[in-house]
Amino acid sequence: MKIVIDGFGGDNAPDEVLKGAALAVKELGIEVIVTGEVKILEERMAALGISSDKISFAAAEGVITTEDNPKSILKEKSKTSMGVAFNMLAEGQADAAISAGSTASIVIGGTMIGKRIKGVKRTALVPLMPCLGGKRYCVLDGGANLDCRPEMLLQFAIMGSCFMKATMGIENPRVGLLNIGTEDEKGRELEQETKKLLEKAPINFLGFVEAREVPLGGVDVLITDGFTGNVFLKACEGMGALMKDALKSIFYANLKTKLGALCVKSQLKDFMAQMDYKTIGGSPLLGTAKPVFKAHGASDEAAFFGAFRQAKLFVENNAIDEMTKAIASLNIGEASENV
């Protein structure tokens, strides 16, 4: 299996990209293609003492940044490290593509260059969130599509299920529709109409779920519109930050509390790692005909390795074939609406 990675995407490129690639080659048995200015990549490989076994380079010019118009990846920026990665993916020279670069460019490039699965109305970048016991759940839509229609949420539910099964090893992912109560009559027209569709879909649908249950591990796939999804995600993130700050105040209060911190150091470290977004690796762009993953912009070696690991599982378990079949079985119509 060959995975192509944008060598100059993210805050710590190219060094952490290269280190993550080397670890992935060693641990996962894959081949990696790194895109970018080959001279720099070769120099950094040598400086880091990384063997070039199973790591190859693909020449690219410059980087697409958050300041660039994301659509420029389709034209004038198509030769950048991200553009080359997506084009190699589209041409079948790699089985999956990863980038820690500009999110908007990944969504547009991944969708337009990688193409959509037939019948998919919108692609979605899908964050994986930590919940009780170190588990993960995913949220669709996390913010790309503010106004969602029931048919879009139906497709998201199927895509999310296939993803969690393929990469997280959950046999029968529990899908919940976010609502302000679990009673049948609760919610807006969107929740009422979507529920009818999800009840008939080939997924393990739990029904309505309240936001409170989600961080406690109530679902594997959380379905909601992009506005609500984004608010939900950021509320969780803010509470996580509050928690971190509170723990600091508690443990740094005085000498006695610092002793307390020493006593729970390893448990605390484990918990912090569980809650850390970076350890999760990548967020998939779901709905594309070829596997595209976004790594966190602050990714380090371990985070890039996590993204490689996810991409490998995704390819290995034929997640895209599964999605394609399930979406085709819905017969919703084929008009694509992305971008």
Add this chain to the structure above:
Amino acid sequence: MKIVIDGFGGDNAPDEVLKGAALAVKELGIEVIVTGEVKILEERMAALGISSDKISFAAAEGVITTEDNPKSILKEKSKTSMGVAFNMLAEGQADAAISAGSTASIVIGGTMIGKRIKGVKRTALVPLMPCLGGKRYCVLDGGANLDCRPEMLLQFAIMGSCFMKATMGIENPRVGLLNIGTEDEKGRELEQETKKLLEKAPINFLGFVEAREVPLGGVDVLITDGFTGNVFLKACEGMGALMKDALKSIFYANLKTKLGALCVKSQLKDFMAQMDYKTIGGSPLLGTAKPVFKAHGASDEAAFFGAFRQAKLFVENNAIDEMTKAIASLNIGEASENV
């Protein structure tokens, strides 16, 4: 000042109501009227050894429960402990009313019996949430009105500002409009249109605010529609529960971690108290012409005391006069739409 309280509302009524009332009489210098079956109230007062100084009883029959149709408080349940409290408020026999009973009945009873402020389109039950440093912010709408129009959110912003100024002592409450980004073009039509109104309103408007900043203390008044607001609140609640569970796992892991727990016991207790919804006291029902507070259903003596304290500050600082003037200055029109 006289405050009437529903003697039989909440899980711990009437004992904790009576204890809270006694504490309020002693600490706040107010008079309290407790509604309910007088014989039972007298017996419990005697059993608890509470002096009847400045505590009087108003006879009522039975209780309205969450199983009752909330509108029954207007007719067949008007003689219940909650019904009598609201009617005394409406008739001017008390300056404010408190109940820990059924939320829906409080909203309907408080709004219909207590009446609306002239021009107010909808009343809102306003939760106070904990944020960084033990501070509080309020959310409007927290779930009552799923579909909100910009003019409703404008009124909520004014009502929330007046409330935070009167009861929390915040001179110039910071009002934020919840959105998925802070850039001008972000959000749905609701956020775009509401922003224009809030920019011209007599409030300290910060502009758009992301959910992440709210638990970190970014605003005093958070404005959003009831669906999003409810999801936001419950996401925060769920993360709080996750945090509590995680702390338990960390500290109960083994003997060494239990020693660690002892070292931070007092700091941890303080933090837990800050995050506890009960210590906040009551949620006001804003938009009513007379002050109505809902205490948490699980309220104990301290929580009831907190509700009395809030109600007293609310009355003392003429919050309703302030709201009435501000709402009148908007000239939005006078059609009321509640219930």
